[in-house]
Amino acid sequence: MAPSRDFDRGVYVISVAAELAGVHPQTLRIYERRGLLDPARTGGGSRRYSQRDIDRLRRIHELTEAGLNLAGVKAVMELEDEVARLRRQLDNVIAEAREAVERTHRQYRRELVPVKQTPAPYTKPRR
Numbered sequence: 646m647a648p649s650r651d652f653d654r655g656v657y658v659i660s661v662a663a664e665l666a667g668v669h670p671q672t673l674r675i676y677e678r679r680g681l682l683d684p685a686r687t688g689g690g691s692r693r694y695s696q697r698d699i700d701r702l703r704r705i706h707e708l709t710e711a712g713l714n715l716a717g718v719k720a721v722m723e724l725e726d727e728v729a730r731l732r733r734q735l736d737n738v739i740a741e742a743r744e745a746v747e748r749t750h751r752q753y754r755r756e757l758v759p760v761k762q763t764p765a766p767y768t769k770p771r772r
């Protein structure tokens with residue numbers, strides 16, 4: 646997989662992005678106005694779409710083909726983004742917890758002192 650930096654770099658002009666996503670260039674402008682897409686801009690103001698934008702356009706197309714309107718698409722995509730963010734956060738918390746458990750186990754191993762005990766004979770209690 647390409648590094649995230651390349652995945653997010655705006656390289657496609659609007660006509661190429663539209664063709665790659667299978668939509669009309671005007672549709673990309675509509676999606677941008679509705680807040681579904683935020684392409685990079687050149688110094689002159691031209692839109693430049695990244696591979697992440699193309700993937701997002703394909704997802705928008707899937708959702709609209711499934712019958713959602715653009716407001717519904719936006720809500721679904723915001724929820725998907727939130728779920729992805731929470732999964733990353735959960736993965737980080739799990740990794741931190743595992744490391745804390747390992748640190749604790751290592752500390753216990755260092756602190757354990759072998760004890761020599763001689764077995765005590767069992768004596769029956771008196772009544």
